Amino acid sequence: MKKWAISAFVYLLVVVSGYYVYASVAEPDSHEKKEDIHDETTVVHGQDEENSHGQEHQENGDSHSGESEVTPSLQDVNGELIITLKDIEGKPVSDLEVNHEKLLHLIVVSTDLKEYQHLHPQTNEPGVFKISHSLRTGEYKAFVDIKPKGKVYKVEPITFKVGEKHIEHNEGSLMVDSELTKEAGGHKVSLLPSSLKTNEEIQLTFDLGGETPEQYLGALGHVVILDEKGENYIHVHPLEGNEPVFATKFSDPGVYKIWAEFKFNGEVFVYPYVVEIK
Structure with missing residues (x-):
């Protein structure tokens, strides 16, 4: 009877010792797996933060009209004004809303604000508008008035010159009208x-x-x-x-x-x- 009890006690001791040995070996693996899960969570969280930042940036872009997503450029080539529209990636922008019967309104004024023209260039290729002009030699500012679909846009002046000789205009030269x-x-x-x-x-x-x-x-x-x-x-x-x-x-x-x-x-x-x- 005593031999059986001793054998049982020894068996129990072996089982318990084996369990602690297993636990001490297996626990680092378990801890390593937890760290892997934490890393994956961090990556996903990082993506969420990036997306959130992107949304915030887009909202800021909508609220701050100065952050235009379309950039127009203008060239005077052989009596023709050529307007090119590109997005922030440099791709042509051609998806425009019709605004008062036209896709693009081009306002051109001389830098002394004495000359004024309201033009409507035409397009036959993506993002490019052209129109012939009869502007005299001088310095001008152009305003490209468009409504790009799904993009933020603010009209900004584009300064350009026609011909070689130009007269410098001083700011503050406008005289307020006494009669309207x-x-x-x-x-x-x-x-x-x-x-x-x-x-x-x-x-x-x-x-x-x-x-x-x-x-x-x-x-x-x-x-x-x-x-x-x-x-x-x-x-x-x-x-x-x-x-x-x-x-x-x-x-x-x-x-x-x-x-x-x-x-x-x-x-x-x-x-x-x-x-x-x-």
Whole structure:
């Protein structure tokens, strides 16, 4: 009986010792597996952080209009303006929304803001628009007004030169109009602003002397506004209705030039005004 008890005790001791030996060997493997899982989790978490950062960057891109995802360039070649649109990867951008009956509006002004043209280049290859011009020798700023589908875009001035000889223009040369009535093509148009103050909505009402303008690019008229430096571009369309009333807002004080375009008897006329926003 004692021999059986001793044998059983020895057997139990061997089993227990074997278990502890196994546990001491197996535990490092288990710990290593936990570290592998942690590493995989870290990688996935890193991907999540990257995606989250990408979304945040996209949101910032949407909220900060200065981070344009489309870059236009302009060349003057043999009397032809060539506009090329590329995305941030350098690929052509051709997926544009039709905006007031056109894919692209090109506003060209001389650097002294005395000359003004509203052009509509045509395209026959992806991301490239062309139009012949009759610009005189001088320095100009171009504003490519487009609406790319699914991409952030802000209109910025593109400076270019026509010909070799140029006259330097000094900033601050604009004279504020004391009279806001202009005449072109035998038609008088008066500008009646509701206010000339910053940070409030201003209605720009135009008195056409009883005349009714024809539809031009799907609207009663168009208004383009630039600051004195020719940097801040505003393209305003009329409010809904049958009256030539436009609404806009100026965030900074200063001198601005306003070009109003109206169509009479099949011809478009431009009426320029210089105002001071205080």
